[in-house]
Amino acid sequence: MTKRYNALASHGEAQRSKKGGPGRKSKAPTTLEQGISDAAKKYCLFHHLWVLPLLFPIKARPDVDPRDLSRWQSSEGQTIAEQAELYQMLPSELHKSLTTFPEFSRIFSKAMTEERANIVKNIKDVSVDLFSELDIKATLFSGDKALKALDPTLLGLLKKPSDSQYTQLSPILFAHPTEI
Template identity: 40%
Template structure:
């Protein structure tokens, strides 16, 4: 072995030591509570996954297998549980930075750290959304109490049905009218320019 190989081994050993560091019995409280950088990165990616991809995680997603590289646009993906799982795993690999891919498979705590951070962020986000419901729907003359009541109330509220595009009028679009500057005229130039969102 030459010096370059020894340096590589030293750097690999140092990285492994940092990732798997277990504080000794005499460790102070700060060391015991300090998250390592890998855990922090996993938590950050879990929060991003919640906000940008999925509000819920498929239970069997972890422990993660190697990337199955399935085509996310293939409709056959939705026909079986295995197809859904492979599609979700491919999507997860696409959103997680490449330098964490190996850790997804080798780091045994990856799944539990990811799921825990995802769940914690989901409860935080739900409270924020619920608290903002009044401000979000006030311009559309929808009472925030509508969403805390019985489901039957929503079926009878004309303003709510219009925002959900379930009023039976006009062509269905997958974009909610609330995302546009003028919900009555959903034009490309007004997309994501709702006064509430801006």
């Protein structure tokens, strides 16, 4: 009976593989795709959580300083500065692919979306610990959104109403804690 079950199971697996069903083996990412994905995760974690809509395609390395404050004066200036920042943070072996590989933006955006979801999940998982010093109820983060909008402690963190004061942050966040 066991032999017969195993034979049927392997036959079913082979049929699903041919049809592209759940048993289908997924194509392993190439070295280039993996490099793009890794760079996107780094970009999401250290630079921006979202890809600007006009970030891609990048034709050539933008000749602009991404730290220049004038970049905020127009949406076009911001897009060019974001492109320069992306180009600057990418490893040099991905520079050519950024401008020539047609799937770059799709792979990059997909990896950023996945990484952002991971970041948000991790923050939600530790939100109770993050806000434990502020005496915020643990159920507030897992409950109804309407409760969050009415909670005076959270509203104080958002500086609403205006007579609330900001909670003093941990001195470890600053180079010179006495100058907070």
